[in-house]
Amino acid sequence: MANPKATPQRSDWQRNHERLVATAAALVAREGAQVSLEEIAREAGVGSATLHRHFASRQALLEEVFRDEVERLRLRARELAAGDPRTGLVTWLEELTISAVNTRGLPASLAAGAGAGPSAGDTCHAVMREATVTLTDRALAAAAVRPGVSPDDLLALVEAVAQATEGDPPTALRLLGLALDGIRP
Amino acid sequence: MANPKATPQRSDWQRNHERLVATAAALVAREGAQVSLEEIAREAGVGSATLHRHFASRQALLEEVFRDEVERLRLRARELAAGDPRTGLVTWLEELTISAVNTRGLPASLAAGAGAGPSAGDTCHAVMREATVTLTDRALAAAAVRPGVSPDDLLALVEAVAQATEGDPPTALRLLGLALDGIRP
DNA sequence: CCAACATATGGGGTGGCCCTCCGGTTGTCC
DNA sequence: GGACAACCGGAGGGCCACCCCATATGTTGG
Missing domain, CATH: 1.10.357 (Tetracycline Repressor; domain 2)
Incomplete structure (x- = not known):
């Protein structure tokens, strides 16, 4: 799930990734660590499946947020x-x-x-x-x-x-x- | 929600109440404070509505458990x-x-x-x-x-x-x- | 420039949770 | 033993995490 620099992801992958982290940062700051992951995905404008594909767990997402x-x-x-x-x-x-x-x-x-x-x-x-x-x-x-x-x-x-x-x-x-x-x- | 001694509840009420607390104690001991309330009700043999009628919140149930x-x-x-x-x-x-x-x-x-x-x-x-x-x-x-x-x-x-x-x-x-x-x- | 293909997407489904409504049941008291 | 209040639980609504698969889209070699 981590991003090995050896194989750079597609541009949309990176775009969505950044979107997700930024949105998560905003929502976590407002509502705490247990925000709904679906809400993060919704707010970021991606499907929830995409969020789960990018981050194996809530913790993985938080690690990037912080x-x-x-x-x-x-x-x-x-x-x-x-x-x-x-x-x-x-x-x-x-x-x-x-x-x-x-x-x-x-x-x-x-x-x-x-x-x-x-x-x-x-x-x-x-x-x-x-x-x-x-x-x-x-x-x-x-x-x-x-x-x-x-x-x-x-x-x-x-x-x-x-x-x-x-x-x-x-x-x-x-x-x-x-x-x-x-x-x- | 507490049990004012003035009006004793019906016998089935009391029976279910004790069942629920006992079951909750067992499950909390095994799985922690965030056990599913539905699982407690299921295990106690009562409907989930009954659990919610007896305890206004998870916290209220835990208070009795402890x-x-x-x-x-x-x-x-x-x-x-x-x-x-x-x-x-x-x-x-x-x-x-x-x-x-x-x-x-x-x-x-x-x-x-x-x-x-x-x-x-x-x-x-x-x-x-x-x-x-x-x-x-x-x-x-x-x-x-x-x-x-x-x-x-x-x-x-x-x-x-x-x-x-x-x-x-x-x-x-x-x-x-x-x-x-x-x-x- | 374009085709072919790996890479990525997201709607929708599954199963679980909390909580509430409401028709039905069961204790209780006279 | 009947009437009435107290109590029950199944069913359903709203929300969530997580997954499947048909579809779309960047990327790359010709």
């Missing part, structure tokens, strides 16, 4: 990896939380990827995980956080908080703060 | 309120987390009640909230936790963790531990 935002976060993590290890990690977790809470459907998409193990490397969750591992390891190495803290646990916590407080950034940050006070050395 | 477990937890909180304030609160949060993670569908049910405000006083969430408020206030009064900690935040965190780690108690407790280390004075 690709840009995830990329933005990935680059941000790169930046943060250049500064202070402690504040870098904390800022990363905060910004990730804010993004997830403010981006309708993202928490669901991240959580969905979490259970899948390390199978597919390009899921939203996998990218966020790699960033979190890097920043956590740096903080651990600098003794900036209590030893034994696991990046997977941190990410799981952020995802849990984001999913539970979708649309309410202040609460999300309060809950995250509660948790973060536990990582002092 | 009534016993919630009552057990409530009594447990009472016990804990007699001991050390610090360990009482911590133990409560841990046991609540364990129960929620091990009881399929409970996290969803708790979370669903969370957004509803203080309208209905007998929801699962409301009961757990009252217990958590009591124990947290005690701990705050004894300066056993950092001031400013909110029982609602603690409960929200437990519910978030429980929902995100449903069926995986070790992870749930690790995440809770991460958060709990933040409540030292």
